[in-house]
Amino acid sequence: MTSTPATDPAPPQIFPPTLREVMLRPRWIALLAFSLLVAGVLAWLGQWQLGRAVDTAPPEPGMTEVVRPLSEVVQPGDYLPEPLVGQRVEVSGTWVASDFIVVSSRFNDDVQGYWVTGQLRVAGTAEPTSVAVATGWTQNLDQANAAADELERQAGADPAAVVEVTGRLISDEGPSVPPAGADPLTLVKMSPAMLLGRWHDIENVDVYRQYIASQTAIGPLDDIASPAPDERSRVNWLNIFYAAEWAVFAGFALYLWYRLARDAWEKEVEDLEDEQAEALAAGAAASRD
Template structure:
């Protein structure tokens, strides 16, 4: 074992330690980034002061990271079309249910619209039994969320029940352009509350998808593979160098002179 840490191999040991440590460290950094991205999927900034939604995102802008879960103020008019139910939302006491969603214009009647989660209803509720959205201009406060990108498939594309709240699915149902986000209303509208619609909460958001931050976790695994490969090369080099030295010493004999093979 002492030969493994001889002076002539210090350079190899130093290079091996640097390479392995750097690769392991980079892997840990990417792993932490993966965890952070998954945690951000459920970020809840309910204690922040509400701001105008247009201050965070424009009609054609990608979803801003700083806006995830941020309370926003929306002023506009609900569209007469485009109301849907989004299934798979667990309510109080674990009851299965759906979100009631209607797009609202952000500004005048011709402005782009943003889908608003008006509230939660028990599973099996018929959309026709729920109140229509109010007419005229309304003001509401809710939490800004990015479009969902789950792997659920819509079993019946002709009905008004969706498996996830995806902007791409809603844009086909309205004439207005839609923002690349949606808003979860903090409180149900008066007419909705009177009809038994409960308030939706961020706790009803789906768990982070399996592929959230996939690139980061793959990079972490890649760096750890590099670390293992570097460790293998390091140990292989040291082993070969040590074996070569042992052979040289064996050939030199005990007094440092070459060993002369004896006659048979």
């Protein structure tokens, strides 16, 4: 009677976890809760942005053409809300004689020219207050400089003379650098902030961030072409774009959790398969010995 040689028992089979089992572990449930919280905040931001994408109470057509006192539209130092850009306003005050300044690169019906601007000290305010005024336009620089000199002479002759100004209220165009080779004091943007740096007698004076483009020329100048602003669309597409971005970010927060959990599961499965392959190889080597 013959006996068969004993063989080594086969290594135990390893069953890797499923993706669902990995996702249900406490660590990944906690991370899912955090991802849902982040996604909820991002979704709320998207809803908030979307709620401001449509103007439910737009200004009535033609409201910018109704002349209103400057003090009722905006206060010194405040920013001008978008619906009020181009609003016709009226204000009275006295000129600061030494502050008539020429601004270049001004267009009247597609013709390039110059504005003469002045510092108007507003009348009837509790604190000294000034607003920049574009008094008129001319195509020729020499004429603009002559007009500035004439306005300065007139204001200096009667500093207490009160003038009435009616025009459109427009936001600061921002600072700019003069063209290469030009006089460093050349202004190519209508910026009250830059004019303020050249004005006189401004200590303890409140200043409007906006300027007034006078609709009737003051002095030996032409009227400034200043048509009514286009009616605003009730839909703000930029806000809609931002709302869509927030929604994408919220979805990405959840996708990131899924991707991290899946990567952890795939690594665990790969490690277990490597361990099982090593065990099988060791068993095969032992049986050959």
